[in-house]
Amino acid sequence: MADTQQTPVQIVGETAALVRERADQRHMSVDDYVGELVREDSTVDARERFMTGAREVLVDFGDVIDEAVGEAAA
DSSP states (O other), rough: EEEOOOOOOOOOOHHHHHHHHHHEEEEEEHHHHHHHHHHHHHHHHHEEEEHHHHHHHHHHHHHHHHHHHHHHHH
16 A cells, blocks of 8 residues: 655645646546646656756767767668
């Protein structure tokens, strides 16, 4: 069984209405919808960190990679 913790969150006004509407559209509870948003947010952050690292590898070692791939293709 999943570890369940209660964390009170207060969402007011138009934002609360929007959260309820979006959760209803997805046939989810508000709790599940908010949880999904948090997980998606952390996934986006992880993807951005990965892409930054990949860019750094290409900048630092792009010539070496190109040379190795070129030799393998020949």
